Structure formats: structure tokens, C-alpha cells
Amino acid sequence: xxxxxxxTLTLLALLAVLPPVFFCTGHPFYLxxxxxxxxxxxxxTSLNLVLGYGGMVSFGHAAYIGIGAxxxxxxxxxxxxxxxxxxxxxxxxxxxxxxxGLSALFALGTGAISLRTRGVHFIMITMAFAQMVYYLxxxxxxxxxxxxxxxxxxxxxxxxxxDNPLQLYGLCLAVLVATIVxxxxxxxxxxxxxxxxARGNEERMAxxxxxxxxxxxxxxxxxxAIAGLSGFLMGNFTAFISPEMMAWTRSGELMFMxxxxxxxxxxxxxxxTLIFIVTEELLxxxxxxxxxxxxxxxxxxxxxxxxxxxxxxxxRE
Amino acid sequence: xxFALVFVQMLNGLQLGLLLFLVASGLTLVFGILDFVNLAHGxxxxxxxxxxxxxxxxxxNFLIAIALALPVMAVIGWGIERVVVRQLYxxxxxxxxxxxxxxxxxxxxxxxxxxxxxxxAIPLPAWLxxxxxxxxxxxIPVYRLLIIGTGLAVAALLFWLVHxxxxxxxxxxxxxxxxxxxxxGIDITRLFTLVFALGAALAGLAGxxxxxxxxxxxxxxxxxxxxxxxVIVVGGIGSMKGAFIGAMIIGLIDTxxxxxxxxxxxxxxxxxxxxxxxxxxxxxxxxxLMAVILALxxxxxxxxxxx
Numbered sequence: 051x052x053x054x055x056x057x058t059l060t061l062l063a064l065l066a067v068l069p070p071v072f073f074c075t076g077h078p079f080y081l082x083x084x085x086x087x088x089x090x091x092x093x094x095t096s097l098n099l100v101l102g103y104g105g106m107v108s109f110g111h112a113a114y115i116g117i118g119a120x121x122x123x124x125x126x127x128x129x130x131x132x133x134x135x136x137x138x139x140x141x142x143x144x145x146x147x148x149x150x151g152l153s154a155l156f157a158l159g160t161g162a163i164s165l166r167t168r169g170v171h172f173i174m175i176t177m178a179f180a181q182m183v184y185y186l187x188x189x190x191x192x193x194x195x196x197x198x199x200x201x202x203x204x205x206x207x208x209x210x211x212x213d214n215p216l217q218l219y220g221l222c223l224a225v226l227v228a229t230i231v232x233x234x235x236x237x238x239x240x241x242x243x244x245x246x247x248a249r250g251n252e253e254r255m256a257x258x259x260x261x262x263x264x265x266x267x268x269x270x271x272x273x274x275a276i277a278g279l280s281g282f283l284m285g286n287f288t289a290f291i292s293p294e295m296m297a298w299t300r301s302g303e304l305m306f307m308x309x310x311x312x313x314x315x316x317x318x319x320x321x322x323t324l325i326f327i328v329t330e331e332l333l334x335x336x337x338x339x340x341x342x343x344x345x346x347x348x349x350x351x352x353x354x355x356x357x358x359x360x361x362x363x364x365x366r367e
Numbered sequence: 368x369x370f371a372l373v374f375v376q377m378l379n380g381l382q383l384g385l386l387l388f389l390v391a392s393g394l395t396l397v398f399g400i401l402d403f404v405n406l407a408h409g410x411x412x413x414x415x416x417x418x419x420x421x422x423x424x425x426x427x428n429f430l431i432a433i434a435l436a437l438p439v440m441a442v443i444g445w446g447i448e449r450v451v452v453r454q455l456y457x458x459x460x461x462x463x464x465x466x467x468x469x470x471x472x473x474x475x476x477x478x479x480x481x482x483x484x485x486x487x488a489i490p491l492p493a494w495l496x497x498x499x500x501x502x503x504x505x506x507i508p509v510y511r512l513l514i515i516g517t518g519l520a521v522a523a524l525l526f527w528l529v530h531x532x533x534x535x536x537x538x539x540x541x542x543x544x545x546x547x548x549x550x551x552g553i554d555i556t557r558l559f560t561l562v563f564a565l566g567a568a569l570a571g572l573a574g575x576x577x578x579x580x581x582x583x584x585x586x587x588x589x590x591x592x593x594x595x596x597x598v599i600v601v602g603g604i605g606s607m608k609g610a611f612i613g614a615m616i617i618g619l620i621d622t623x624x625x626x627x628x629x630x631x632x633x634x635x636x637x638x639x640x641x642x643x644x645x646x647x648x649x650x651x652x653x654x655x656l657m658a659v660i661l662a663l664x665x666x667x668x669x670x671x672x673x674x
């Protein structure tokens with residue numbers, strides 16, 4: 051077994067055992083922390099698909115989390131308060147379809163435009179489109195605008211109650227495992243090889259007859275849909291959604307998680323998210339200003355630790 | 368829609384455009400010449416506002432405070448370049464983005480620690496804090512005219528600096544071929560530091576000018592930076608002319624959109640629908656405009672030549 055897969059399995063096993071044990075022994079807080087961690091790890095894993103393997107520095111990933119969460123909040127809102135009967139629903143399937151479908155659609159539209167550009171253009175354009183979604187929800191006073199929207203009840207799914215923290219966590223973890231497997235499988239397929247090839251040398255792939263634009267756009271849409279799924283889970287976890295969840299600094303944090311763990315590796319996003327969430331939690335115990343050591347850490351990682359933690363891990367091998 | 372309102376909104380749009388230009392010009396200079404993506408550029412805008420606020424209270428005069436704050440901002444820019452930014456020139460854009468994102472977090476907390484969590488309003492001197500009436504129902508704050516005047520003057524100065532001075536010639540040489548310029552004996556390292564300091568002073572100036580209207584607050588830079596990105600993406604990244612025209616377009620469209628789209632929608636749909644759709648569309652307007660322009664011209668309206 052490859053070392054990186056071993057690391058992934060170890061982390062997943064820890065996540066499968068420890069938080070439920072804490073929960074059952076009367077420390078529900080740790081389950082909450084782990085749920086947030088797992089949901090963000092799903093988003094980070096999907097970001098790794100475009101950012102790590104594809105070399106597309108997408109700086110708007112938080113927007114999909116927001117779209118996914120509002121896809122739960124808005125139908126529930128209308129179910130409760132009336133209006134827009136065609137949208138009102140408490141069914142988890144409807145929410146899920148909306149979350150992933152709208153995210154994929156948003157990725158398709160913005161990707162079609164932004165993928166025609168490279169480098170800095172791409173970074174700025176993805177950022178700007180994400181900010182557009184942010185301002186859109188700020189302007190929608192019906193759904194709370196700036197103040198956000200309380201999701202009065204969670205999505206209804208057959209055979210599972212998302213109101214039960216343990217069951218919700220189980221679902222999130224299952225989705226994370228599925229996401230990791232899917233991304234890993236994609237990257238080992240011919241499709242994945244083309245994506246990686248286009249990162250290394252786009253001209254060569256184009257000369258070989260591959261339509262790199264179409265391949266990239268497909269990867270971008272897949273990543274968007276998975277991130278939308280993580281937003282669906284996030285909405286059900288927090289039962290509250292506000293535009294702040296998709297501020298561009300959130301996208302930056304997601305990127306940092308991927309880089310911290312190591313881009314274009316299977317365990318990287320999960321490891322990075324783990325370190326990020328745990329560090330944030332520890333620092334916030336000591337100081338209100340946890341962002342200060344965090345910012346310094348970020349600068350330090352960029353300046354001195356290239357390739358992230360898995361990179362450091364690999365060099366020692 | 369009456370003429371007076373349109374005129375006043377045009378002036379507001381012009382003012383927003385010029386402020387955006389001050390932020391975007393530094394961003395585009397730094398990117399065009401240093402090939403560096405600076406997410407912390409908005410932090411310099413914020414720092415400018417806070418430094419100017421403190422100096423205003425210290426000296427008792429807003430204009431003296433600006434004159435003193437500008438070199439302070441240049442020095443801060445110089446320091447950042449020496450300590451962090453310089454290490455990242457040879458890295459890929461991803462590292463630059465993350466490094467400057469780290470800087471941004473540090474600055475937000477630093478401002479919080481130094482100036483406290485609340486925003487600070489900057490008082491204007493009495494002669495600036497008045498209005499002049501141009502016509503019966505057209506009243507314009509004098510301070511807005513000062514912003515517009517300053518913005519135009521700085522824009523003219525920048526064009527002169529870049530196109531008609533030796534420093535500008537070096538900048539353009541460094542932008543088109545860094546290695547060759549270095550081989551010809553230009554001290555590239557010093558040039559880059561100067562350009563970064565100039566960009567910091569420009570962003571700081573925008574923050575200082577806006578602070579009496581909105582007050583200096585933490586996070587004020589984080590929203591302006593994205594709009595500045597839209598400006599330079601629309602105008603063509605690295606082009607000073609593009610930044611100017613882009614800023615004017617974005618400033619005017621955003622201001623006019625917010626003022627008149629609601630009325631426009633009310634003509635074609637019901638009032639209730641217009642009240643939802645109006646703000647939503649005007650919030651997204653500049654991004655939609657960016658999408659259209661990029662769909663037609665992926666490199667922006669005025670991509671810099673020779674790169």
C-alpha cells in the first residue's frame with residue numbers, strides 16, 4: 051500500500067472512531083468540531099481537484115458552499131412561510147439536487163468564461179464571480195440579506211435524521227470517503243491524466259489532440275458540484291446560513307487548507323483541513339486574535355515549507 | 368428621472384471611479400512590473416485610512432495629515448516589500464496569493480490591536496464640510512469635488528511619471544523585460560521596492576480620501592480589493608490606461624445602476640418583483656459586465672502591449 055493512502059486511511063479511521071467516542075462520553079463539542087472539519091475537508095478535496103491536480107487557482111470555492119447551503123435554506127423558508135410554492139420543499143433530495151445542480155451550473159457558466167484565461171486573470175476572475183454571489187445574497191432582503199437566514203428545520207432524508215448529530219456526522223464522513231475515492235479514481239483515469247498533463251504542459255496536450263479547455267471545464271464543474279454538496283451538509287449542520295460564509299477570505303482559507311496539507315496528493319486536503327481546524331481551535335482558546343499567529347503561520351508555510359506537510363513528509367522518505 | 372439627480376449621480380460615479388483608480392493603479396503597477404499578485408493591497412488602503420485618522424487628531428488638520436501619511440504609507444510599503452514580498456517574486460502566483468493573504472490577516476489584527484475594533488470617523492475642516500449649489504436643486508458637497516480633483520491630478524501625475532520621466536522609462540523597461548533591464552545596469556531590486564512603495568502610497572491615499580465619508584474601519588480593504596480586481600481585469604491587467612478607463616466604467620456603472628435600476632425595473636414589472644430584482648441585479652451588475660467583456664475579450668479592453 052502506498053504511504054499516502056495509508057495516511058489517508060489512518061486519518062479517516064481516526065475521524066470514524068474518535069469523535070463518536072467523545073460524543074458518547076459526554077463531550078459533544080468535539081463532534082461538532084469534527085463535523086465542521088469533515089465538511090470543510092470535502093470542499094477542500096474538491097478544490098484540490100482543480101487547484102492541485104489541474105493547476106487552476108480557483109479563488110471562489112466558498113461560493114459553492116454558500117449556494118449549497120442556501121439550496122437548503124430557501125426551499126425550507128418557503129415551505130414554512132409560504133410564497134414561491136414551486137420552490138418550497140423540505141425533501142433532502144430536492145435540496146441535494148438544487149445544491150449540486152446550481153453549483154454545477156454556476157461552475158459551468160463562470161468556468162466557461164474564466165478558463166479562457168490563465169494565471170492571475172483566472173485567480174481574479176474566479177474571485178470576482180464568487181464575490182458576485184456574495185453580494186447577490188447580501189441584496190436578497192427576503193432571505194435575511196446581510197444578517198443571514200435561520201434554517202428552521204433540516205432536510206428530510208429517508209432512514210436518517212439529520213437532527214441527530216451522530217447520524218449527521220456519519221453522513222458527512224460517508225460523503226467525505228466517497229469524495230476522496232471519486233477524486234482519487236478520477237485522477238488515475240485517462241481523464242485525470244489529461245488534466246494533470248495540461249497542468250504540466252498545455253501545448254503538448256493540445257498537440258496530442260486533447261481539447262484541454264473541455265477537460266478543464268469538466269473538472270471545474272465536478273469540483274463545483276462536490277463543493278455544493280459540502281454546502282448542503284454545512285447548511286444542515288449549522289442550521290444557519292449567511293453571506294459571510296462565502297466571503298472571499300473563506301475561499302482563501304480553503305485554499306490554505308489544501309496548500310498546507312500538500313496539493314495534488316490524496317491525503318493533502320484532509321490533513322490540511324485537520325491541521326487548520328485544530329490550530330484555529332487551539333489558538334482561539336488563547337487569544338481572540340487567532341488570526342495574527344495564523345497569518346504569520348501562513349506566511350511561514352509559503353516562505354519556508356514548499357509542498358505542504360505531505361511534501362515535508364515525502365522529502366524525509 | 369430628472370436631470371439634477373442624474374448629474375449628481377454621475378459625479379458620485381466619477382468620484383467612486385477615481386478612488387477605484389487610485390487602488391487599481393497601484394495594483395496594476397505592482398502586477399505589471401513586479402509580476403506580483405498582492406491581496407494585501409486592500410490592507411494598505413485600510414492602513415492609509417487609520418494612519419491618516421491618527422495624524423488628523425494629532426495635527427488637528429486633515430490636509431496636513433494626508434501630507435504626512437503619504438510618506439508613512441510609502442515606508443510601510445517599503446518595509447513589506449523588503450521583508451515578505453521580495454521573497455515571492457520568483458514563486459508562482461499561488462504562493463504569492465497565499466503569502467499576501469497571510470499579510471492581510473496580520474494587518475487586520477494589527478489594526479485591531481492598535482486602533483481598537485470600532486471604526487474611526489475623520490472630521491473635515493469647516494471649509495471642506497460644506498455644500499455648494501450649482502443650480503436650484505443641484506447641491507454638491509465640496510469634499511466630493513476635492514476627491515475628484517485629487518483623483519484627476521494624481522492620474523495625470525501618474526501618466527506623466529510613467530510616460531515622460533526617466534523613472535517611468537525604467538519602469539516600462541523593467542515591465543517588458545526584467546532580465547534585459549537588469550543586464551543593462553538598472554538596479555532592478557531598488558526599482559521594484561520603489562514601485563511597491565508607490566503602490567502602497569496610492570492605495571493609502573485612496574483610503575485617506577474615503578475615510579471622512581465612510582470612516583476608517585477594519586475590513587474596508589477586503590471589499591475594495593475585489594472591485595479593484597474587476598477594474599484591472601476589465602481594463603487589462605498591467606495597463607495604466609486600462610486601469611483608468613476600467614475604473615471610470617465600473618465607478619459609473621455601479622453608481623448609476625444602484626440609483627436607477629429599481630426605477631427601470633418598476634416600468635417593466637410589478638413593484639414587488641422590482642424590489643427584489645432591482646437590488647439583486649444592481650449588486651451583480653459590475654460582475655456581469657466583467658463577464659460580458661471577458662467573454663468578448665479575455666485579456667481585457669486594453670491589454671498592455673509588448674508582454
